[in-house]
Amino acid sequence: MVMKVFVLALILAGIYFFFKIKDKKQDEQKYADNNEEVKAVEMKQDAVCGSYVEETTKYKVRLHDKIYYFCSEECKNKFIDENTNH
Numbered sequence: 001m002v003m004k005v006f007v008l009a010l011i012l013a014g015i016y017f018f019f020k021i022k023d024k025k026q027d028e029q030k031y032a033d034n035n036e037e038v039k040a041v042e043m044k045q046d047a048v049c050g051s052y053v054e055e056t057t058k059y060k061v062r063l064h065d066k067i068y069y070f071c072s073e074e075c076k077n078k079f080i081d082e083n084t085n086h
């Protein structure tokens with residue numbers, strides 16, 4: 001009888017540690033994913049004023065298969081003017 005309780009406790013402990021390790025691995029995975037998101041936003045240089053802007057900016061222009069990024073509507077318009085007047 002004592003032996004059975006001991007074996008049962010051992011099995012329960014095994015299950016407990018199995019799930020504990022599994023949870024920890026999932027947390028580490030989540031943390032790694034978050035880090036990846038932070039790294040994903042690249043900084044691009046404004047072709048007009050030279051300041052750095054995030055790749056996700058709404059001020060961008062595609063010209064000759066290259067994408068140009070700007071800090072503001074003003075810089076974007078200036079770039080378009082300079083490149084379409086010719």
Ligand SMILES: [Zn+2]
Nearest residue numbers: 046049071075
């Ligand atoms: Zn600018």
